[in-house]
Amino acid sequence: MPSFRYADVHARVEVPDLPDRRWPSRRLTQAPLWVPVDLRDGNQALAEPMDPARKRRFFELLVAMGYTEIEVGYPSASQTDFDFVRLLAETDLAPEHVTVVVFTAARADLVARTFEAVRGLRNPVVVHVYTATAPVWRDVVLGRDREDLARLIADAGTDVLRHAGDDPRVRFEFSPEVFNLTEPDYVLDVCDRMTTLWDATPERPVILNLPATVEVATPNVYADQIEYMDRHLARRDGVILSVHPHNDRGTGVACAELAVLAGAQRVEGCLFGNGERTGNVDLVTLGLNLHAQGVDPMVDFSDLDGIRDIVVACNRIDVHPRHPYVGELVHTAYSGTHQDAIRKGMERHRADAAASGLDPAVAPWRVPYLPVDPADLGRTYEALVRVNSQSGKGGVAYVLHSAHGLDLPRGLQVDLASRVQEHADATGAEVTPDALLALFDAAYARPGAVEPVSWTSRRSNGGTERLDLVLAVDGAQVTASGTGAGAVDALADALARLGRPVEILALAQQSVGTGSDATAVTYLEHRGPDGAPRWTVGRDASVLGASVRAVCAAAV
Numbered sequence: 421m422p423s424f425r426y427a428d429v430h431a432r433v434e435v436p437d438l439p440d441r442r443w444p445s446r447r448l449t450q451a452p453l454w455v456p457v458d459l460r461d462g463n464q465a466l467a468e469p470m471d472p473a474r475k476r477r478f479f480e481l482l483v484a485m486g487y488t489e490i491e492v493g494y495p496s497a498s499q500t501d502f503d504f505v506r507l508l509a510e511t512d513l514a515p516e517h518v519t520v521v522v523f524t525a526a527r528a529d530l531v532a533r534t535f536e537a538v539r540g541l542r543n544p545v546v547v548h549v550y551t552a553t554a555p556v557w558r559d560v561v562l563g564r565d566r567e568d569l570a571r572l573i574a575d576a577g578t579d580v581l582r583h584a585g586d587d588p589r590v591r592f593e594f595s596p597e598v599f600n601l602t603e604p605d606y607v608l609d610v611c612d613r614m615t616t617l618w619d620a621t622p623e624r625p626v627i628l629n630l631p632a633t634v635e636v637a638t639p640n641v642y643a644d645q646i647e648y649m650d651r652h653l654a655r656r657d658g659v660i661l662s663v664h665p666h667n668d669r670g671t672g673v674a675c676a677e678l679a680v681l682a683g684a685q686r687v688e689g690c691l692f693g694n695g696e697r698t699g700n701v702d703l704v705t706l707g708l709n710l711h712a713q714g715v716d717p718m719v720d721f722s723d724l725d726g727i728r729d730i731v732v733a734c735n736r737i738d739v740h741p742r743h744p745y746v747g748e749l750v751h752t753a754y755s756g757t758h759q760d761a762i763r764k765g766m767e768r769h770r771a772d773a774a775a776s777g778l779d780p781a782v783a784p785w786r787v788p789y790l791p792v793d794p795a796d797l798g799r800t801y802e803a804l805v806r807v808n809s810q811s812g813k814g815g816v817a818y819v820l821h822s823a824h825g826l827d828l829p830r831g832l833q834v835d836l837a838s839r840v841q842e843h844a845d846a847t848g849a850e851v852t853p854d855a856l857l858a859l860f861d862a863a864y865a866r867p868g869a870v871e872p873v874s875w876t877s878r879r880s881n882g883g884t885e886r887l888d889l890v891l892a893v894d895g896a897q898v899t900a901s902g903t904g905a906g907a908v909d910a911l912a913d914a915l916a917r918l919g920r921p922v923e924i925l926a927l928a929q930q931s932v933g934t935g936s937d938a939t940a941v942t943y944l945e946h947r948g949p950d951g952a953p954r955w956t957v958g959r960d961a962s963v964l965g966a967s968v969r970a971v972c973a974a975a976v
Contacts, residue, residue: 429637433554433601436648443643443682451710451718453660453686454703456482457491458731460501460523461664461700462690464494466735474734475504476513481730483518486719491521491548491688495537496530505537519544521593526551526576535583538590545590546627549576553607554598570610577617592618593627595664600632600641604648612654620658627660628653629688632675634697635668643678650683662686665701667693672701677709691731692739692746705744712791721745724797751794752803754850756812759805761788763818766801807851809844813837820860823853825932829943832864832955839863864957869894870920870975872968877907885910891972893918907964911971920975923947927970929963940966946974 429435458478463469470478475493482490492508493501505522508514520543524534531549538545551562551573558564564572577594584590594614596607611628620626630649632642646663653659663684665675676687693702704724707717721727728739728746741748753759765787773783785793794801805811805818813833820826828836836859843859844851851859873890880886887910888901902914912922926945931938940963948954958969 429601429641432636434603434605435637435641436604436644438644438647441644441647441682443647443678446681448677448680448710448713448715450715451707452680452684453489453662454487454707454717454719455489455491455521455662455686455688456487456690456703457664457688457700458482458690458694458735459504460491460493460521461688461696462694462735463501465694465696465699466737468736469498469500470734472500472504472507475500476507477730478734479504479513481727483515485721485727488517489519489521489546491523494523496524496533502533502537505541508543509538509541514541514543516543519546521546521548523548523550525549526573528576528579531576531579531583541589543589546593547580547584547590548593548595548627548629549573549580550595550597550629551576552597552633553610554601555603556601557598566606570613573610574613574617577614581618588624591624591627593629593662595629595631597631598633599630600645601634601636604645608649608652611649615653615655615659620655622657625658625660626655627662627686629662629664629686630684631664631688632666632672633664635666635672635675637669639671639674639678642675643682646679646684647682660685662688664688666695667698667701670698672699673705673709676701676706691727692743694731694735694737702744704746708745708792708797711796722796722798724799726798745792745797748803751790751799752806753789753815754806754808754810756810756815758789759812759815759818762790762804763814764788765790766804807840807844807856809841809848811837811840811844811851816840816856819853819856824857826860826941827930829926829928829945831926831945831953832943832957835955836860836863860957864955865959865969865973868956868973868975870915870918870972872965872972873897875964875968877910877964887911887914889914889968891918893920908967908971911968915971915975922971922974924971924974925953927967929966931963942966942970944970944974946971949976 459475493504495502495505508520514520522534522538524530526549534547558569580592596602596610599607615626618626650661661684663676663679665672689701689703691704693699707719708721710717724746732738739746753762769787770780773780781795802822805815807815807819816837817828817833840851840859871892873892875887875889877887884903885907886903887907891898891900900914900918902910904910904913915922924946928943930941932941933939939959942958944956945953956970956973958966960966960969
């Protein structure tokens with residue numbers, strides 16, 4: 421790999437020296453202002469940009485989730501975007517509390533077209549002006565030196581001010597694109613010129629958005645750059661400091677979180693991280709990271725699968741199954757140790773909630789391997805544990821319980837797990853809940869040499885139980901009777917009289933379901949012909965019937 425071709429960030433731009441940096445000791449205690457840019461920045465990154473119907477559907481989703489400031493398009497660059505902004509102006513699609521953001525390059529004709537798009541819009545409006553400021557962009561793309569570019573930016577700011585007039589609905593945003601590769605003194609000077617030009621005040625603040633347009637350094641470097649701006653900006657109380665991290669190094673989320681610690685008050689990004697190259701920062705992950713730390717994200721993610729379905733339909737890009745929080749498999753454990761911990765954690769959670777008199781949905785959450793309760797996001801518990809060749813007895817038991825209501829004794833869990841392991845190794849496939857039940861029944865509940873046909877039981881005055889049965893023994897129907905302390909003992913006695921003895925080691929019973937639909941299940945441990953413990957299972961509408969079936973299945 422020719423790594424020598426590349427220079428690190430410190431060789432490309434001066435990074436502020438902050439020996440007394442404050443951000444490492446701060447904590448995230450409240451949500452910043454979230455600004456989804458899916459309809460503009462995200463849309464520009466799509467192979468098939470959204471048509472009006474998809475754009476509208478996405479906008480309605482963002483409003484329903486609770487976002488109050490939404491970048492809706494680049495109306496000077498696209499007729500579709502222009503028409504969508506006009507749709508917002510001419511209908512009540514945008515609720516009054518939602519601020520509409522429109523994006524434009526720093527050029528007089530594009531600024532004019534942008535204001536034409538927002539004319540008559542009843543909502544608060546942010547006009548977002550951008551220009552690349554980094555040295556390579558100035559040299560290669562724009563062909564301007566520092567002062568020449570600063571004049572271009574000021575001219576665009578003046579155009580914005582002139583078009584806005586005294587309209588109180590309109591506020592201003594400026595992005596020095598590629599901020600993170602721009603000299604600190606230059607970007608500070610340009611930003612201060614804009615806040616002076618636009619007369620930034622606490623009553624009418626200016627948004628200064630500082631993008632990591634191309635991620636080129638570790639997140640701590642971006643945090644230092646943001647803190648430097650936070651500490652040195654003029655009119656700081658009249659500035660909303662915003663960030664717009666991209667994800668070229670795969671650390672966009674970390675950059676955003678550290679930037680907020682460093683003083684940022686606003687974060688621009690996309691749902692599930694769509695955007696140019698490796699994407700914009702993911703607002704879903706950022707919001708749910710706060711949720712997982714006990715901080716209200718101020719956005720509703722309670723139907724996360726439904727949100728994902730709409731975003732996928734609008735973007736025509738799938739979400740990875742391991743994507744944080746929303747991926748199909750992110751709440752799923754295949755590993756035996758993970759499965760056992762989750763099963764025990766869920767049992768403890770329900771028990772602790774009951775002991776505290778709380779609904780499990782609001783009880784404190786402390787379940788191993790699950791940073792949030794999947795139910796918070798609209799997920800069921802069915803897919804928490806899935807079985808393959810990596811799974812253990814706990815996972816097998818969990819799936820049989822959650823999918824089919826069976827509570828297996830520990831010894832039976834161990835025995836079944838080895839059978840499932842053998843099956844999974846042979847097939848190389850995941851074992852579905854129905855396939856797992858089929859394996860279970862084939863191993864423990866299949867008909868044997870002795871099958872019960874009918875039976876009656878009665879207790880004598882002396883306390884002993886008598887059981888009279890009709891059995892199919894090797895296909896021939898016979899009658900048999902036995903007595904004992906209970907029905908199971910009586911059945912064992914009857915089988916012994918037929919020369920089919922069963923040595924019972926342990927027996928457990930449960931009921932699956934409720935009311936008239938309930939089924940009794942008996943788990944029987946007995947000694948096999950080789951002296952080793954074996955298991956059989958019986959199911960019936962009655963407890964006695966389930967026991968008769970389990971014991972008869974053990975006879976050979």
